[in-house]
Amino acid sequence: MALAPLxxxxxxxxxxxxxxxxxxxxxxxxxxxxxxxxxxxxxxxAADTRPIKDNPELFSxxxxxxxMQRAFxxxxxxxxxxxxxxxxxxxxxxxxxxxxxxxxxxxxYEKLAHEYLDRLPRNEVxxxxxxxxxxxxxxxxxxILGMPDATDDDMQFWSQALIDGxxxxxxxxxxxxxxxxxxxxxxxxxxxxxxILKAEPDQSALSVMVNxxxxxxxxxxxxxxxxxxxxxxxxxxDCMLTILYGLLTNIDQLEELKTSGNWSAAFEExxxxxxxxxxxxxxxxxxxxxxGFDIPKGDVVMTIQASAxxxxxxxxxxxxxxxxxxxxPHQSFGSGPHHCMGTHLARLTIGKLLLPLIFERFPNMxxxxxxxxxxWGFGFRGPLNLNVRLN
Amino acid sequence: MTEVIFVSANGEKTTVEANAGDxxxxxxxxxxxxxxxxxxxxxxxxxxxxxxxxxxxxxxVGKADEDELTMLDFASxxxxxxxxxxxxxxxxxxxxxxxxxxxxxxx
Ligand code: HEM
Ligand code: FES
Numbered sequence: 473m474a475l476a477p478l479x480x481x482x483x484x485x486x487x488x489x490x491x492x493x494x495x496x497x498x499x500x501x502x503x504x505x506x507x508x509x510x511x512x513x514x515x516x517x518a519a520d521t522r523p524i525k526d527n528p529e530l531f532s533x534x535x536x537x538x539x540m541q542r543a544f545x546x547x548x549x550x551x552x553x554x555x556x557x558x559x560x561x562x563x564x565x566x567x568x569x570x571x572x573x574x575x576x577x578x579x580x581y582e583k584l585a586h587e588y589l590d591r592l593p594r595n596e597v598x599x600x601x602x603x604x605x606x607x608x609x610x611x612x613x614x615x616i617l618g619m620p621d622a623t624d625d626d627m628q629f630w631s632q633a634l635i636d637g638x639x640x641x642x643x644x645x646x647x648x649x650x651x652x653x654x655x656x657x658x659x660x661x662x663x664x665x666x667x668i669l670k671a672e673p674d675q676s677a678l679s680v681m682v683n684x685x686x687x688x689x690x691x692x693x694x695x696x697x698x699x700x701x702x703x704x705x706x707x708x709x710d711c712m713l714t715i716l717y718g719l720l721t722n723i724d725q726l727e728e729l730k731t732s733g734n735w736s737a738a739f740e741e742x743x744x745x746x747x748x749x750x751x752x753x754x755x756x757x758x759x760x761x762x763x764g765f766d767i768p769k770g771d772v773v774m775t776i777q778a779s780a781x782x783x784x785x786x787x788x789x790x791x792x793x794x795x796x797x798x799x800x801p802h803q804s805f806g807s808g809p810h811h812c813m814g815t816h817l818a819r820l821t822i823g824k825l826l827l828p829l830i831f832e833r834f835p836n837m838x839x840x841x842x843x844x845x846x847x848w849g850f851g852f853r854g855p856l857n858l859n860v861r862l863n
Numbered sequence: 864m865t866e867v868i869f870v871s872a873n874g875e876k877t878t879v880e881a882n883a884g885d886x887x888x889x890x891x892x893x894x895x896x897x898x899x900x901x902x903x904x905x906x907x908x909x910x911x912x913x914x915x916x917x918x919x920x921x922x923x924v925g926k927a928d929e930d931e932l933t934m935l936d937f938a939s940x941x942x943x944x945x946x947x948x949x950x951x952x953x954x955x956x957x958x959x960x961x962x963x964x965x966x967x968x969x970x
Contacts, residue, residue, distance in 0.1 A: 526904030570936045736970070801900050811903035816937060819970070 476504040476513055476765040484509050487850040491750070492791060495779035504765045511641075512753060513773045518780035518803065520762055524754055525775060525808040528553045531754035533810055535772060538753070543637025543651050544702075546695035550810060557809060563688045564696050567616065567677040568813055573820055576675050581612050581821045582829075589833050592862055597840050600858045601713060609708040612821065617697055617704075618669055618676025622661060627705060630654045634702035639851055658701070662694055700814075707748035708818055710854025712826065715742030717855055718793035720839035725795045730831060738795040739823030744802035745793045750778035750853050752806060777803040778853065834862045865959035869896050870917075872967035881954040887963060888912040888950035898965040905950035910937035911969040912949040917962035921945055924958050940966030 479502070482494060487510075495516050498505055503517040515521050524531045533551050541547055549560040566572070588608045592598060610627035614620055619627075637651035662678065669679040677700060681693040688696075715738050719726040729738055756771045767773065781802045782790035788797075805812040812818075831837070840859040848856050867890050869877045881890040891899040891912075903909035913935065916924045927935060927947050935942050949963065 522904060526906070565933075569933075740970075801902065805902060807902060807904040809903070809906040809908060811906060811908040815902075815909070 473761060473764055473766050476506050476762075476767070477502055478506045478508060480508040482507050482509055484850065488848060490847065491778065491850060491853075492782065495776060495782065496791070499779060499783060504763050504767075507774075510774065511772070513767065513771055515762065515773050515775050516779040518783040518786055521775035521777060521780040522803060522807045524773060525752065525806060525810070528754075528809055530757055530760060531773065532757050533557070533754060535753055535755040537772075538638070539640040539643060539648075540638040542648060543634060543640065544695055544698055545652075545655060546691065546698075548695045548699050549692075550699055550703075553809070560688055560692050560696060561809075561813065563681050563684060563693070564677050564700070564813065566680045567675055568817060570816070572675045573816055577612070577616055577817065578820060578825065580615055581825055584608060584611050584615075585826055585829055589830065592834075594834075594862045597859050597861055600716065600860055601709070601856065605709040605712045605858075606705070608826075609705045609712070613700070613704045616676060616817070617700055618674070618678030619661065619665060619697070621665075626657070627701065630658055630698075631701050631705040634698060635706065635852065638702065658698065659694065662697060666690075666693075703749075704814055706852055706854070707814075708822060710746075710748045710852065711739070711743045711818070712822055713855045713858045714746045714748075715739060715822070715827065716830075716860075717839065717842070717845060717858055718742055718745060718795065720837065720860065721842050722793060722795070725793075726831070729795060730835070733828065735827035736819065736823040737799070738827060739819060740799065740802065741793060741795045741797065743804040743818075744781045744787075745790075746847070746853055747778045747781055747802070747804040748852060748854060749804070749806070750849070751776050751851055752810075777806070836863050837861070838863070865954050865956060867891075867954060868960065868962045869894075869898075869965060870962060871898055871965045881959075883955050883959075885954055886950050887914065887952040887954060887961075888948075890954060891949060896965070898969065899949060900969045901950060903950075907931065907934050907948060907951060910934050910939075910948065913938040913940060913942075913966050913969060914947055914949045915943060915945045915964040915966065916947055916952075917964060918945060920958065920961045924952055924961055927951070938966070939968050939970055 498516045505514045507514050532553050534553055549557055588604055606628055607624040610624040614622045614627050633651040633654035636647040640647040666682050670682055673679045673683045719738055729735060751774050753772050753774050756767055756769055759769050760767050786800055805815045838861045840861055845858060846856045865881045865883045867879050867881050867887055879890055879894040888899055888901045888905055900911040902911045931948050931951055935946055
């Protein structure tokens with residue numbers, strides 16, 4: 473057979489500003505496509521993306537040629553397979569147990585959400601990105617990870633530095649210098665905090681990892697925390713804003729949810745509609761084929777869950793936000809061994825706690841100039857602003 | 864030929880042909896049994912493939928081991944002594960015809 477077709481027209485800038493029309497075209501015409509500007513083979517159909525992530529022997533997460541290792545100063549669990557991956561993932565798992573979610577993190581989140589909502593002024597135009605979504609997402613994460621003294625600004629700066637470094641495919645100096653500065657601050661604080669939590673253990677991730685019977689190496693404990701910092705703020709933030717945008721621009725749906733109370737449906741629809749993590753890469757370990765095209769060993773396939781979530785074979789009018797649509801599983805939390813560890817946490821905090829709370833508090837919240845909401849991002853995607861008036 | 868009988872929460876029965884060696888989860892997905900979601904694709908990371916093994920079949924199918932029980936904690940429907948993650952049950956000649964009850968929700 474032949475290699476997949478090669479595209480030399482799709483520009484990174486187009487993907488960043490709005491990838492969805494491109495994905496729609498690719499799903500219809502070239503669902504397996506080598507994209508020159510990204511240097512990856514795009515896989516855009518839902519039926520193809522998921523089996524790739526479910527088969528780590530053939531499609532490995534261990535891709536050494538990404539800037540992630542440099543940015544994290546470490547080989548992290550997200551880029552490992554098999555036993556090593558499991559050991560590191562399991563070390564953090566007790567923190568996210570259902571009992572902890574219900575009895576520890578749920579009350580903590582509710583308290584925080586009230587505090588942040590209390591601070592929002594009424595009857596003026598405010599941007600919910602910096603006023604609510606960013607800081608609230610940072611704040612709960614600092615508590616769950618066992619880093620409660622880190623300020624929301626620290627957490628957001630560290631998170632962004634890690635993300636920008638890991639996404640620095642141009643290998644520019646600035647993002648790496650910035651993340652190196654962040655490492656110094658994080659490492660100092662984590663080391664101090666680890667001693668405190670050894671004396672007074674709790675259910676936080678740092679505590680659970682340092683106090684385990686057979687702890688993983690300290691360096692891995694630290695990089696696990698950094699993965700969670702890099703991957704635990706922007707997705708809840710972005711999906712919170714996406715869901716609010718969807719509901720506030722579809723008032724009929726919002727009214728129906730106020731009656732039914734089925735806020736979880738709005739959560740699932742928001743993360744489906746604009747997946748906070750749009751793409752995931754996997755390294756091909758053996759020559760194989762996808763849809764009849766040769767995929768050689770050493771190639772890197774990019775599974776585009778953002779596209780899978782709009783696939784015409786699964787979703788009618790997938791480009792529209794519809795919180796009342798028939799429930800069909802999406803791929804926004806990934807699949808396979810790397811399936812998101814924060815899935816249940818995000819479902820609970822945003823879908824079950826925050827959404828009902830915010831509309832109970834501000835039932836007549838209005839979006840201001842929705843046409844000025846700026847959406848941005850190729851790897852990660854969400855609104856950069858969301859102006860509303862609360863009353 | 865091996866088969867699995869799925870019974871939904873409201874009592875609807877579906878008999879599905881299964882490839883020996885496939886898991887019950889894979890068998891359900893292939894047959895479009897939508898009460899099994901299996902978000903993590905069988906990596907024992909999600910608990911959205913939760914099922915109840917029929918009492919009469921439990922001995923032959925086996926109970927969940929410790930790792931599986933830890934993950935079952937995440938299941939959204941009540942966890943019972945017959946609870947299993949269907950991605951951890953392989954279909955074979957021995958257990959062909961097993962009756963699998965589906966929970967009323969996975970999320
Ligand atoms: C709506 C919110 C979220 C979305 C959509 C999301 C999405 C994802 C996706 C797609 C992956 C898989 C990446 C891959 O396969 O390469 C992932 C992994 C991960 N997520 Fe999330 N995430 C969210 C929230 C969170 C939160 C709040 C945490 C908190 C700690 C978190 C922690 C993690 C971790 C640790 C991994 C790596 C798991 C592994 O490699 O085994 N996520 N997430
Ligand atoms: S499919 Fe996720 S645990 Fe079975």
